[in-house]
Amino acid sequence: MTLFKQFLEDESGATAIEYGLIAALIAVAMIAGATSLGGSISDKMDDVGATMDGVADANPGAAAGGGGD
Numbered sequence: 001m002t003l004f005k006q007f008l009e010d011e012s013g014a015t016a017i018e019y020g021l022i023a024a025l026i027a028v029a030m031i032a033g034a035t036s037l038g039g040s041i042s043d044k045m046d047d048v049g050a051t052m053d054g055v056a057d058a059n060p061g062a063a064a065g066g067g068g069d
Helices: 002-009 012-058
Strands: none
Touching: none
């Protein structure tokens, strides 16, 4: 009977589950944040690439190292 009582009073398993749930929530938040941030960075890099393409088309000698003269 005392073994059964000790088993019911033992909360170490519940604590481990709580820590696991907290870790899972943090992981989900990090994935959501990284996905959102990744999309923003990708959009910004596309803008920078388009701008650089426009500059290279307007001044083709500079892209080849000719100085644009």
